[in-house]
Amino acid sequence: MKLHLESRDMCEWSGLGDLREGLRAKLARGESGKVSPFLLLAMSGVSAGEQRDCSELWMRDRQAACADDRAALAFTFDPAARPKIRIGYLSCDFHEHATSLLLVEMLEAHDRARFELFAYSYGADDGKSMRPRLEAAFDHFINIEPLSNIDAARAIHANGIDVLIDLKGYTQHTRTAILMFGPAPVQVNFLGYPGTLGTTMCDYIVTDGFLTPAASAKDYSESFAYLPHSYQPHGRKGLIGKAPTRADVGLPESGFVFCCFNQAYKITPEIFDVWCRLLLEAPDSVLWLLKNDKAEGNLKNEAFSRGVTADRLVFAEDLPQIDHLGRLQLADLVLDTSPYNAHTTASDALWASVPLVTCSGDTFPSRVAGSILSAIGLSELIATDLDAYFDLAYEFATNPTRLATVKAKLAANRLTTPLFDIEAYTRDIEGLYEIMWRRYRDGEAPASIGAVPIAG
Secondary structure, rough: HHHHHHHHHHOOOHHHHHHHHHHHHHOOOOOOOOOHHHHHOOOOOOOOHHOOOOOOHHHHHHHHOOHHHHHHOOOOOOOOOOOOEEEEEEEOOOOOOOHHHHHHHHHHHOOOOEEEEEEEOOOOOOOOOOHHHHHHOOOOOEEEOOOOOHHHHHHHOOOOOOOEEEOOOOOOOHHHHHHOOOOOOEEOOOOOOOOOOOOOOOEEEEEEEOOHHHHHHHHHOOOOOOOOOOOOOOOOOOOOOOOOOOOHHHHOOOOOEEEEEOOOOHHOOOHHHHHHHHHHHHHOOOOEEEEHHHHHHHHHHHHHHHOOOOOOOOOOEEOOHHHHHHHHHHOOEEOOOOOOOHHHHHHHHHHHOOOOEEEEEOOOOHHHHHHHHHOOOOOEEEEOOHHHHHHHHHHHHHHHHHHHHHHHHHHHHHOOOHOOOOOHHHHHHHHHHHHHHHHOOOOOOOEEEEOOOOOO
């Protein structure tokens, strides 16, 4: 599996179809723990049901191995009401990281008269300004990195956490396994992993009606905790740097700029086919991608095999957030990946006033950008298949009036629609936390809660 991750990060796609069918066959045989759930999120043709099966199998033996320790711990909880609900956030990304960039203003907006906030951090302090800002956003910032998973669970339980929020799922450096010991009476899957954990570890997954229509409940082990708009938080304080010149960032002086700053592992051969077709049919256009030394050569070769010369691909260096947002303003249109959509990169583009075209599927990761676009009133930028996705992008690249119209709508909606209204978002998610806690105190099992789901 490590080789597969490296191959996807390199955009090495040979044998990808055979690999997918091999992984699906392993799932069908019930080979426990053989396939990492994260691998399937960016793999075309994999259903949400298969993603759940993969998560269930991934954790089956791991949960069995810790059953005796869990029984020995035998955590109990005091459901008595107290002045503040204690919320714990569990992550290794409390530093300059995409998750923290999304989350920080929500944490700062929490009602400290009603909630007491605990951070359980098992990641390094990178020495950048985000770390002290996050530390200040919590009532208690607790480093559990040196602790074993069992001892970390003991520490969380000892703090009397009412609702424990996992921000990692099955992503890199995760210690979601801490949740296997049940250190809190209510445990929640939120933001960091776009899909089900497929076990009894979490009672709820924070979502919205576009991401997970009610009919998709069978594909999730968690109950849906619905927010009324997008599940993704994003504030309004992110500074946007001055736009550089095109020459400063290696873009040609003229021509349409398609852009995708998603990580390379999200790029599939199917989506790259569409991108190259756009480059061929939109004269003088270029595709602006995030620089990845391991993938650059392969992407140029893949483009050449599709009739596109290497000079049509431009690679952007990694920059601090403020400068990244500044240069984004040079893009004309962001092209989303599928089936693993843009997350932070999608809302960042809209914050920088650049429209985004996405192709929504049937899985959580394939519907994230559609959720974000819905919350900013731009659902017309959501395609339901790759042909429609091409047609949308081509129309914007060749019809300046249509592009100007959607940019004007984005500018008008940017501060008047729910997507970036972090105060309202925070009140909504706090309402969910209160319902979760109240249901537990009243002896009620987890169930779908929150706003009436919007049509997906």
